[in-house]
Amino acid sequence: KGDVNGNLSNLGLVTESDGVVFYNKYENGIVKVKGNKEYQITNETAYSMQVVDDYIYYLTKGESNKLLIKKVKTNGDKLSTEKETQTSISKFFVVDNAIYYANQSGISKIMCDTKEENLICQDKVEDFAIDNNTIYYTDDFGYLYSMNLGGTDKKTLLNDEITEFQVYDGWIYYYKQSENYLSKINIDGSENDTVTDKVNSYIFNIYKGKIYFYDSEKSNIS
Numbered sequence: 468k469g470d471v472n473g474n475l476s477n478l479g480l481v482t483e484s485d486g487v488v489f490y491n492k493y494e495n496g497i498v499k500v501k502g503n504k505e506y507q508i509t510n511e512t513a514y515s516m517q518v519v520d521d522y523i524y525y526l527t528k529g530e531s532n533k534l535l536i537k538k539v540k541t542n543g544d545k546l547s548t549e550k551e552t553q554t555s556i557s558k559f560f561v562v563d564n565a566i567y568y569a570n571q572s573g574i575s576k577i578m579c580d581t582k583e584e585n586l587i588c589q590d591k592v593e594d595f596a597i598d599n600n601t602i603y604y605t606d607d608f609g610y611l612y613s614m615n616l617g618g619t620d621k622k623t624l625l626n627d628e629i630t631e632f633q634v635y636d637g638w639i640y641y642y643k644q645s646e647n648y649l650s651k652i653n654i655d656g657s658e659n660d661t662v663t664d665k666v667n668s669y670i671f672n673i674y675k676g677k678i679y680f681y682d683s684e685k686s687n688i689s
Contacts, residue, residue, distance in 0.1 A: 475515055488501075496511050573586055592607075609629045
């Protein structure tokens with residue numbers, strides 16, 4: 468699913484809904500695969516794809532190095548731009564009829580129906596994820612925090628520099644480039660442990676109890 472943390476952390480190039488696959492064909496845009504046939508949905512590169520009801524939400528490049536959050540019906544109709552922003556964070560989340568995205572100002576929340584927008588976090592955000600109605604994010608020091616979807620109840624989970632993280636099954640898995648290994652910490656900030664030193668890059672994904680990663684020494688996926 469496109470809303471899986473690991474998928475969005477790895478650019479969200481593919482998503483699925485009710486047996487139908489949507490994938491990014493780069494300059495050719497979003498393509499729908501149903502049965503043995505492909506159907507063109509858009510004609511622009513798409514990232515962070517998520518299917519919500521009968522819409523595909525995605526990121527694409529705009530002018531002047533800006534990113535556009537767009538949505539389109541799964542049949543290709545009703546294409547619209549929801550937000551234009553300037554950010555280096557190539558993902559966003561759609562949760563409970565709201566879009567959450569991050570830029571230089573922090574993390575903002577846009578209601579899908581009314582377009583009402585609120586800045587719910589004013590920290591400098593390097594990365595963020597949403598899991599079970601909780602926002603997890605790292606600041607410009609790489610420190611890890613959590614807060615609720617309204618931007619309150621902020622908690623410090625880890626005062627340590629994190630390069631990349633993913634939330635999975637009650638744990639936050641994170642990679643430290645300075646140490647070159649994968650660790651995990653409970654979502655409440657407890658039980659901080661090393662997972663493995665075999666993961667030697669920040670490119671990893673966790674799916675069904677297994678860790679897939681790019682092995683920088685062997686130049687392959689393990």
